[in-house]
Amino acid sequence: MKLSRFNLVSLTLGLAFLYLPIVILVVYSFNDSRLVTVWGGWSLRWYREFFQDQPMLDAAWMSLRVALTSATAAAVLGTLAAVALSRAGHFRGRTLFSGMLYAPLVMPEVITGLSLLLLFVAISAERGFWTVVVAHTTLTMCFVAVVVQSRLHALDRSIEEAAMDLGCSPVEAFLRATVPLIWPAIAAGWMLAFALSLDDLVIASFTTGPGSTTLPIRIYSEVRLGVKPEINAICTLIIAAVTVLIVVASLAAKLSKTQADNAAPM
Amino acid sequence: MSGRRIFTKPARLAAVAPYVWMLLFFLVPFGFVVKIGLSHTAIAQPPYTPVFDLAAGWAALKAAFGALSLDNFRLIFGDDLYLLSYLRSLTVAAVSTAILLLIGYPIAFAMARLPRGWQPLAMMLVIVPFWTSFLIRIYAWINILQHDGLLNQLLLALHIVSKPVVWLSTDTAMYIGLVYSYLPFMVLPLYATLAKLPHSLSEAAADLGASPRQAFWLVTFPLSLPGIGAGVLLCFIPIVGEFVIPDLLAGSTSPMIGQTLWLEFFTNRDWPVASALAVLLLGVLLLPLLIYERAQRRQLEGRS
Numbered sequence: 188m189k190l191s192r193f194n195l196v197s198l199t200l201g202l203a204f205l206y207l208p209i210v211i212l213v214v215y216s217f218n219d220s221r222l223v224t225v226w227g228g229w230s231l232r233w234y235r236e237f238f239q240d241q242p243m244l245d246a247a248w249m250s251l252r253v254a255l256t257s258a259t260a261a262a263v264l265g266t267l268a269a270v271a272l273s274r275a276g277h278f279r280g281r282t283l284f285s286g287m288l289y290a291p292l293v294m295p296e297v298i299t300g301l302s303l304l305l306l307f308v309a310i311s312a313e314r315g316f317w318t319v320v321v322a323h324t325t326l327t328m329c330f331v332a333v334v335v336q337s338r339l340h341a342l343d344r345s346i347e348e349a350a351m352d353l354g355c356s357p358v359e360a361f362l363r364a365t366v367p368l369i370w371p372a373i374a375a376g377w378m379l380a381f382a383l384s385l386d387d388l389v390i391a392s393f394t395t396g397p398g399s400t401t402l403p404i405r406i407y408s409e410v411r412l413g414v415k416p417e418i419n420a421i422c423t424l425i426i427a428a429v430t431v432l433i434v435v436a437s438l439a440a441k442l443s444k445t446q447a448d449n450a451a452p453m
Numbered sequence: 454m455s456g457r458r459i460f461t462k463p464a465r466l467a468a469v470a471p472y473v474w475m476l477l478f479f480l481v482p483f484g485f486v487v488k489i490g491l492s493h494t495a496i497a498q499p500p501y502t503p504v505f506d507l508a509a510g511w512a513a514l515k516a517a518f519g520a521l522s523l524d525n526f527r528l529i530f531g532d533d534l535y536l537l538s539y540l541r542s543l544t545v546a547a548v549s550t551a552i553l554l555l556i557g558y559p560i561a562f563a564m565a566r567l568p569r570g571w572q573p574l575a576m577m578l579v580i581v582p583f584w585t586s587f588l589i590r591i592y593a594w595i596n597i598l599q600h601d602g603l604l605n606q607l608l609l610a611l612h613i614v615s616k617p618v619v620w621l622s623t624d625t626a627m628y629i630g631l632v633y634s635y636l637p638f639m640v641l642p643l644y645a646t647l648a649k650l651p652h653s654l655s656e657a658a659a660d661l662g663a664s665p666r667q668a669f670w671l672v673t674f675p676l677s678l679p680g681i682g683a684g685v686l687l688c689f690i691p692i693v694g695e696f697v698i699p700d701l702l703a704g705s706t707s708p709m710i711g712q713t714l715w716l717e718f719f720t721n722r723d724w725p726v727a728s729a730l731a732v733l734l735l736g737v738l739l740l741p742l743l744i745y746e747r748a749q750r751r752q753l754e755g756r757s
Contacts, residue, residue, distance in 0.1 A: 194566050197559035198575070204556075205582045205636065208593035211603060215596065264471045271468030276461045284468060287475040293687065295694020295738070297711045298731045301718065302482035305728065309485050325478040328471065357463050386586040389696060403588050410592055410701065414599060422589040429584050437577065 213426065216419035233420035240417065243405055247421075250385055250402040253316065257323035258380035264324065265331025265380070266373055270361070272332065273339040291329045299326060300393030307394065314396030322394040323384040330383060331376035338372035339365075371439060378436055382429060490525055490728035525729035535713065535730065539737060542710040545699070546692040549631040550639075553688050554681065556632065557639035561680075562673075564640070565647035572648065576641070583637040591630050591701055598626050598702075627703035631692060638691075639684040646680025647673070679752065686745050690738050710734055 216234075220227030237243060268288055275281075291299060303322045307314055342365065350360035366373075388403040395401065402421075409418055529535045564575045582590065597603050598620035605617040620626050650673060658668035696711035703709075708716065710730065718727035 191566075193559070194563035198563035198567075201556070201560035201563075201636075201640075202578055204633070205579065208590065208597055208633070209582065209585065212589070212593040212596060264474055267467040268471035270464050271471070274461065274464035275468060276464075278465050278468065280472070284472055284475070287479050288471075291479065293690045293742070295691055295711060295734065297694050297696055297714050298486075298735060299479075301714070301727065301731050302486045303478065305485040305489055305724075306478070306482040321478060325474070328474070332471070361463070382584050386588070388588055403586065406588055406592070407697070410588070410595065414592075414595055418592060419596070422586070422592060425589060426585050429586075430581070433577075433581060433584060 209426065212419055213423045216416070216423040218416060218419075221416065233416045234424075236417045237420050237424070242400075243402075243417075243421065246400045246402045246405040249316070249399055253319050253323060253391075253401060254381045254384040257320045257327060257384045258377050260320070260324040261328040261331050261380040262373055262377040265328040265376055266335050266369075268328065268332040269335035269339055273336050288329050288332050291326050292333070296387075296389035297393075300390040303390070304393040314394060315399040318394045318396070319391050319399070319401065322390050323380075323387060326387070326390060327380035327383050330379050331373075334376040334379060335369060335372045338369045342368060374439060375436060378432055382432070385425075486728045486731050489725055490732045491523070492725045492728075493524070525725045526733070528726060529729055529733065535710075538708055538710040538713040539733070541707050542693045542695075543737070545627070545631070545695075545709060546689050549628055549635070549692055550685055550689045552628065552632050553635055553639040554685065557636060557643055557684065558681075560636075561640045561643035561647055564644045565650070576644065579637050579640050579644075587634050588697065590634055591698060594626070594630055594633065595621065595701065598629070621702065622704040624703060627699050630698045630702040631695065634698060635688045635692065638687040642683035642687060643677065643680040646677050646683075650676055679749070682745055682748060686741060689741060693738060694734060 217229050217231065218226055219230035219232060268284075271278075272281075272285060272288070300322070303318075303325070304314075307318050312318060346364050346368070347357075347360045350364040351357060355363065386403065387401075388407055391401045392404055395404065406418060406421065409415060560579075564572060564579070567575055595602075600617055600619070600621070602620070604620060605614075608614045608618065609616075654672050654676070655665075655668045658672045659665070663671060693709075694711045695709060696715050699709050700712055700715075714727050714730045714734070717723045717730065
């Protein structure tokens, strides 16, 4: 297959459109000038400024804790949901179950956030760290379920059956034969949940209480007041962290793939 | 195989925890939205008076159903502001989804035509910006689009314009932001569908005398319709409820429904009206979902 010139141009322009704004942002985070658009030479001053901005650091720490907790809960619940959807056959309430798992993927965040807040108010739960964790887990476990389920569908069932023929109980067969094979998907799901939680502004705004602000909420209130070079620095740090995460993830996926290929030479 | 049947039981047990979780934190909250949408506004904490109180038991519930208040819904239908918000949301979502399809299709098509070894890399390149915070991506555009931003500097340097153009706080800026943020949601499902189509189909069309253009419109395009449906749905529905992008990039002339809801909730603290708005928004969004579901079912039936 040869790419036609039209294909090549659309692909190049598309990727340029996706990356140019981010590249500009990163470059300008090293700008010494206080004015965001005037180039004043390379400098790290906005990074220093960020590391002295205590409220911003607190928000970042809060976001990190919420993302770690909710991504872990979402990975467990989402994997269980994926197992149920792909291995349990038909059971009562299955349609409702899968409906509930797919709905948050497309539901506007304002509705999800609003409904959770009304629930928390109704049961008079104090809003803060845990309400945000619950909200993020609910949203992100659906993404984990989709990722893990697609891996489970692609998996050869005969491996599980062979394990059971060799005397494993179904649970043992799952834990010892299936889980190692779907591990990269669970890890990918965890990271997706982590990134989504770190990124979320709308649902966190509804479910957080006074005194527990997440990083996106803080950035949002700063951005509304105007562009500040410090924000460029924070954004660049986040982009760098995400890039490292993705590189590690793809290396891990490649590793587990070669391992699987070595284990089952065809 | 007996193994399959043995396996279903533990798998069903696996459903219990996520099932209960989703019931508690996804379905039940909607009950509260409906309930508060039917309540009256109050200046209190929480700012509404319940029309019925679950704690009071069954008798209270029955009494309350007799006196359910539709006032909030009447208010919404009686006020042009709300209807205009819904209309603007639907228009903005339709326009940006159309632009997304126009831009996304060629990109996905080109990705699917790449040599097999290059495709994972191309997919990764499309996904990486999606992993980057959307707030950051919008912020990046504010950097570019503001009054003395790079776009105006570039246009001035090239003598295309003689004085800075106002980009920020316009619909153009909002559409740029929306298209930019949702592009991966359009490209990925399209690519997934297009990559699965065997090349032999378009080759066969060419052998039968079709020009490349005919082969595309008669063979490839119709077969990619499921991907188009998924992409359109994944973009259209969230954009209707979008709040942050129009808030940061669009002017303040007429808000989208997500902004109106946010305003009613956080600024006016009118929780009942905000809830009623959410219920109606959900109703509006159910329609495209049902159309998509029907189309998909028809296709499945057609295949078997």
